[in-house]
Amino acid sequence: MVSRRMVLAGLLAGVAFPAAAEVMDTSPRPVPRGGKAVARPAAGSLDTSDLIAAAKLGAASVAYVLMDASTGEILESREPDLTLPPASVAKAVTSLYALEKLGAGYRFATRVLATGPMQGGIVQGDIVLAGGGDPTLQTDQLGDLVQRLAKAGVKGATGRFLFWDGALPRLEEIAADQPVHVGYNAAVSGLNLNFNRVYFEWKKVDGSWRTTVDARGERFVPGVDMVRVDVAQRDAPLFTYAPGRVEEWTVASSALGKGGSRWIPVRDPGAYVAEVFRTLARAQGIRLDAGERVASVPSGAEIGRVESEPLPEVLRDMLKFSTNLTAECVGLTASGQATLEASGKLQSDWVRATFGVSFDMHDHSGLGGQSRVTAAGMAKVLAQADREKRGLKPILRDVGMKDDKGKVIKDHPVKVLAKSGTLNFVSGLAGHIVPTTGRELVFAIFSGDPARRDAVPIALREEPEGGKAWTTRARRLQGQLINRWAGLYA
Numbered sequence: 001m002v003s004r005r006m007v008l009a010g011l012l013a014g015v016a017f018p019a020a021a022e023v024m025d026t027s028p029r030p031v032p033r034g035g036k037a038v039a040r041p042a043a044g045s046l047d048t049s050d051l052i053a054a055a056k057l058g059a060a061s062v063a064y065v066l067m068d069a070s071t072g073e074i075l076e077s078r079e080p081d082l083t084l085p086p087a088s089v090a091k092a093v094t095s096l097y098a099l100e101k102l103g104a105g106y107r108f109a110t111r112v113l114a115t116g117p118m119q120g121g122i123v124q125g126d127i128v129l130a131g132g133g134d135p136t137l138q139t140d141q142l143g144d145l146v147q148r149l150a151k152a153g154v155k156g157a158t159g160r161f162l163f164w165d166g167a168l169p170r171l172e173e174i175a176a177d178q179p180v181h182v183g184y185n186a187a188v189s190g191l192n193l194n195f196n197r198v199y200f201e202w203k204k205v206d207g208s209w210r211t212t213v214d215a216r217g218e219r220f221v222p223g224v225d226m227v228r229v230d231v232a233q234r235d236a237p238l239f240t241y242a243p244g245r246v247e248e249w250t251v252a253s254s255a256l257g258k259g260g261s262r263w264i265p266v267r268d269p270g271a272y273v274a275e276v277f278r279t280l281a282r283a284q285g286i287r288l289d290a291g292e293r294v295a296s297v298p299s300g301a302e303i304g305r306v307e308s309e310p311l312p313e314v315l316r317d318m319l320k321f322s323t324n325l326t327a328e329c330v331g332l333t334a335s336g337q338a339t340l341e342a343s344g345k346l347q348s349d350w351v352r353a354t355f356g357v358s359f360d361m362h363d364h365s366g367l368g369g370q371s372r373v374t375a376a377g378m379a380k381v382l383a384q385a386d387r388e389k390r391g392l393k394p395i396l397r398d399v400g401m402k403d404d405k406g407k408v409i410k411d412h413p414v415k416v417l418a419k420s421g422t423l424n425f426v427s428g429l430a431g432h433i434v435p436t437t438g439r440e441l442v443f444a445i446f447s448g449d450p451a452r453r454d455a456v457p458i459a460l461r462e463e464p465e466g467g468k469a470w471t472t473r474a475r476r477l478q479g480q481l482i483n484r485w486a487g488l489y490a
Helices: 004-010 048-055 087-102 139-151 269-283 311-321 324-335 340-355 375-387 450-455 467-489
Strands: 061-068 074-078 109-114 127-130 161-164 197-205 208-214 227-232 239-242 247-252 259-265 301-307 414-423 426-435 441-448
Touching (some): 074 375, 087 311, 087 324, 109 139, 139 301, 311 324, 375 441
Parallel strands (some): 127 161, 227 247
Antiparallel strands (some): 197 208
């Protein structure tokens, strides 16, 4: 079985596929000099130009700003006004936007409605599953909701089983410039489940492939019929996909080994949630017809609901696991717009009005490669947001400090609270350097070679040649810069 945390962690990597590492964020850890005390190198003893040259990032641009958190004074900078893709660092800005527009007490709600009275356990009308855009809904939560309905005596309906997924726009994917099979490029809907993925498992038995597809949780493992995966005798491509009432996938046999599993995306999340709900209901003795999508919510009495955690906790998980679906759902909910493009623009307008910074955002997750920010702008946003206590810093991930061997140093006097971001040949890190005593710093570091990224064919963007090594070097550079700054200025 798989817990919610395991599902979240599963966003970080595909399982058992040699070329299936998800483009998610594993934040770099700066390397302190000298155990638990931060050594202070003499000014100029570590020339950043030398560090950048040693990183061997090719034609990539490197931009950074280091700022005094309390005064806004820029202490060091390189190309501070250069525009580069933010990747998942964009989620920090989205968090600020959502907190202001929705409020810290906001919870997403998924409701069950009855359009008529209940007699003898039968609703005299329709049963409606109405989504509220919750990006965190999991199978176990849906199963618990169904159990509560069964305990309340619900047995079925004289009418139809309807589902409404119109609280948010229906998007088959976040970014058109990502491979179709990667789970981090999720579909978006007013009804979402398991981050809009199904669990695909395969095993070779007596020379034949045995495959299953389900929506598993820890306590409920409903099968899924609307997604089918067949094994094809080939080496490439890794996956093919054909949309339809049943979403048809094929996977290359050469990538499967003897057995394994992987989460794969669902492109019609509303229909997916409705099928799983019906399956769970049937197991509890509640008989429902196949779900029908409706364009608007029918009026009716609420007979059940499940809510998300409060918004700061939703955002905390989003920042930790870099869940793209969560970013888009909270951003679209905050803006009320019908497209990601329009929603990103509205968020950009808000950043300009609130912080005096010009960003060009085309989504809320940073997954698409079109968005642009500057290191100076990002540092200013973080510093001002902290001074105004807008609630971002407490939910940022402590990315830790590591020694030269890559081991986390416990009880280190310096914390780094930050958000990382990764795309092919794009890497960013922005956040706070917080010493036990001394001056708090804000930083933003962006490295990117958009032309090299754009040159990679879409089908190969899950793991392009040279991409992993490039990212490793970019992250090492981030750690070196942070270590330098902690030693010189904190």
